[in-house]
Amino acid sequence: MTNTEPVQQTLQLMVSQVEQEERATSEKKRAANELSRILGQPPVFPDVEYASAIATLPDEYYGHQGHEVIRLVLEKRKRANLGSATVAEIHHAMRERSCEVLAQSRRLVQRLCTLTLSFAERAR
Numbered sequence: 001m002t003n004t005e006p007v008q009q010t011l012q013l014m015v016s017q018v019e020q021e022e023r024a025t026s027e028k029k030r031a032a033n034e035l036s037r038i039l040g041q042p043p044v045f046p047d048v049e050y051a052s053a054i055a056t057l058p059d060e061y062y063g064h065q066g067h068e069v070i071r072l073v074l075e076k077r078k079r080a081n082l083g084s085a086t087v088a089e090i091h092h093a094m095r096e097r098s099c100e101v102l103a104q105s106r107r108l109v110q111r112l113c114t115l116t117l118s119f120a121e122r123a124r
Helices: 005-038 046-054 066-079 087-096 106-123
Strands: none
Touching: 066 087, 066 106, 087 106
16 A cells, blocks of 8 residues: 555645635635725625625534524525525535534435424414
8 A cells, every 4th residue: 555645745735725825815805895895886706795695614503403504594695685595505504514414314404494494484
């Protein structure tokens, strides 16, 4: 078996450098968007506005029950003026943000979404 540790270390270094460069680029894009706002123009980089509006921490949903995660996803989308979320988008958010047990089954997430939304309707 070959020793792949040096290659793995090089890969980790490259990934770290790319992440730093992406953060710097995002900061510059946000600054450019702010200048556009000052000039009364639309953002030059709307993709940055979208990403920052719905950005989450890696473990943001850890320890939350399924219906709480759905509510958090929908509230975040509402604040970003993104409208409702599809079951696939909620499932993706659960998978990506440490809600692994529920996210293992797309069918379970779909059922949970249906139940959560029906309870929300009754509460109105």
